[in-house]
Amino acid sequence: MDEQRQRGPPAWVAYPSSGSVAKKARKAKAKAIAGSIDQHGAAPAPPANGCYFWVANKRRYCKLLANAGRRFCVEHDVDDATGARLRTPCPLYPKHLVATKDLDKHLLKCVHRPKPPPACFHLDVNRGAPIAAPSSVQTETAAEGDDGEHRSANVLATLPREAFDHFVAKLNGIWDALVADKPDIPLVVLGHAVMADRLAETHQGKHALQQASLLGHLEQKKLLEPNTCYVEYGCGKGEMTRYVHMASPSQDNRYILIDRRTAQLKLEYDFRKQARWECLTMDIKDLDLTLVADVTRQPIVAVSKHLCGVATDLSLRSIERHMDVHGICNYRDYVNREYLQRMGVTPELFRVLAAVSTWLVCGAPTASKSANKDSGPREEGDGSVDGNDNEDDENEDRARAEDAAVTEARQTADG
Numbered sequence: 121m122d123e124q125r126q127r128g129p130p131a132w133v134a135y136p137s138s139g140s141v142a143k144k145a146r147k148a149k150a151k152a153i154a155g156s157i158d159q160h161g162a163a164p165a166p167p168a169n170g171c172y173f174w175v176a177n178k179r180r181y182c183k184l185l186a187n188a189g190r191r192f193c194v195e196h197d198v199d200d201a202t203g204a205r206l207r208t209p210c211p212l213y214p215k216h217l218v219a220t221k222d223l224d225k226h227l228l229k230c231v232h233r234p235k236p237p238p239a240c241f242h243l244d245v246n247r248g249a250p251i252a253a254p255s256s257v258q259t260e261t262a263a264e265g266d267d268g269e270h271r272s273a274n275v276l277a278t279l280p281r282e283a284f285d286h287f288v289a290k291l292n293g294i295w296d297a298l299v300a301d302k303p304d305i306p307l308v309v310l311g312h313a314v315m316a317d318r319l320a321e322t323h324q325g326k327h328a329l330q331q332a333s334l335l336g337h338l339e340q341k342k343l344l345e346p347n348t349c350y351v352e353y354g355c356g357k358g359e360m361t362r363y364v365h366m367a368s369p370s371q372d373n374r375y376i377l378i379d380r381r382t383a384q385l386k387l388e389y390d391f392r393k394q395a396r397w398e399c400l401t402m403d404i405k406d407l408d409l410t411l412v413a414d415v416t417r418q419p420i421v422a423v424s425k426h427l428c429g430v431a432t433d434l435s436l437r438s439i440e441r442h443m444d445v446h447g448i449c450n451y452r453d454y455v456n457r458e459y460l461q462r463m464g465v466t467p468e469l470f471r472v473l474a475a476v477s478t479w480l481v482c483g484a485p486t487a488s489k490s491a492n493k494d495s496g497p498r499e500e501g502d503g504s505v506d507g508n509d510n511e512d513d514e515n516e517d518r519a520r521a522e523d524a525a526v527t528e529a530r531q532t533a534d535g
Contacts, residue, residue, distance in 0.1 A: 171196055238400055242408035246434045248452045251467065275475040287472050294463055310336025314366040330425055331360060335367050338423070346370035349418040352377050353404060353427055353435040358385040360425045365391050374418060376400065378407060404434040405453075429474075450474075 166172045171182035173196035184193035192198060195217060197206045207217040213232035227233065276284070311319075312335035315328060322328045338344050344367050352361045355377035365375065375397040377385070382401055391397070400407070409415055422439050433453045451467040454460065460470060 235401070237406075238402060239413070240400065240408050240411040241402060241406050242411065243406055245408045246405045246437045246453075248433075248437070248454065248457065251452060275471055279472060283468075284472070287469060290464065290469060291473065294465075308337075309333045310340065312336045312339060312363075312367055314363060318363075327359075327425075331363055334360070334423065334425060335363060338364070338421070339367065343421045344368040345419075347372040347418055349374040349376065349415060349420045351409070351420055351422045353422060353424040354431055355379045355385075355399070356426070357383050358387050358399070360423055361397070362387055362391065364423060365395055371395070372418075376412065376415075378402065378404060380404070404431055404438065407438055409438060 166181050169185055171184050171186050171193035172191040173182040173193070174180075175182060182193055182196055184195060186193055187197060190197055195207060198204060199206060204220075206220060208220045208223060210216055210218050210223075210226065210230060210232070212227065212230050212234075218226040279287075309329070311332045315332035315335060318328045319325075319332060335344070344364070346368065347370065348368070350361065350364055350373065352358070352364075352375070355361060356379060358377050361375050361377055365373070371394065373395065375395060377397065377399040379399075379401065380403045385399065387397075409420070420439075422435070424435065427435055430450055430453050433455050436455050437453070451457070451460075451470045454470070465473065
């Protein structure tokens with residue numbers, strides 16, 4: 121027994137860490153303060169030299185020390201005459217406060233101030249032509265598709281039953297003319313050797329499989345060649361560009377990453393130092409590739425793993441390719457409005473079609489999901505589109521087949 125006492129307690133005995141002790145102390149202090157609040161909600165006396173600002177949602181005082189001779193800290197100090205706060209949230213980034221009297225000076229040097237647009241900025245260059253002479257305000261709003269109240273479930277919730285029945289009949293007619301009795305487009309999933317480690321790390325994760333398949337298709341089309349300019353639309357953290365560089369590590373290649381949000385790029389040190397790359401923080405609708413310096417000296421390969429809705433239209437418009445509709449598309453920026461007009465798809469009908477297109481990946485609403493079946497079907501969830509910029513002879517054959525089907529449909533309608 122004495123020997124065991126000298127060796128200390130068994131290994132399985134756990135003592136509370138200093139962090140847990142401090143956490144319990146803070147909770148006890150908070151309970152003490154909360155317990156001292158009377159039934160009328162009056163706060164307890166503030167701590168000595170502490171800030172008098174009462175944080176209502178946390179039921180405690182501000183933890184900062186008050187300024188010398190003042191009742192409040194530098195963040196919560198007020199003007200003695202007016203009672204107004206001496207510091208105000210920055211209009212560019214409201215999470216930090218600045219002195220109200222120095223606000224104009226701060227806006228000139230704030231790190232969150234808007235940066236000047238790049239040289240390739242051309243406002244709305246990739247947007248579609250405005251809708252000519254809209255029949256009503258509702259038509260114009262539906263065509264623009266910029267109002268959140270006219271998207272997704274809100275579209276279907278406000279759609280009358282008669283209008284929805286008309287939409288279903290119209291959609292069934294288009295389906296019978298173009299899709300019914302025709303073979304499905306095959307799903308071809310490829311791979312690439314550079315993704316082997318990543319696939320093992322993620323246990324065949326969804327994103328790794330998509331990246332590997334995109335690389336496989338690029339390799340199959342002989343697009344992973346030296347002396348190429350790769351443009352990644354909607355780059356996010358730049359992972360797709362990173363793997364493209366691993367698959368084609370030529371020093372003659374150039375990489376242009378485009379995204380409208382600033383993110384921490386997942387680019388390796390060797391890539392940052394050796395590769396020719398640049399990141400353009402801008403909206404794709406304003407991107408004019410012809411204004412990028414020296415971009416025409418190399419063949420351009422546009423890649424994207426994930427582009428949602430109208431971003432796909434804008435990207436395809438900038439590289440003059442085709443696409444299909446999705447949940448947050450709008451009629452104005454759709455790349456093939458003439459085709460929609462031939463099929464009788466109006467801006468109002470397009471708005472509903474975009475809302476229900478997410479049912480392909482999310483499933484149509486069931487009776488248990490719909491809160492009110494009498495108000496019309498509702499859309500649940502949202503979906504996305506994976507961008508793929510491949511274009512070959514099969515696409516041309518499919519386009520010819522679609523045109524032939526359109527002709528048949530029009531003849532049937534006329535008959």
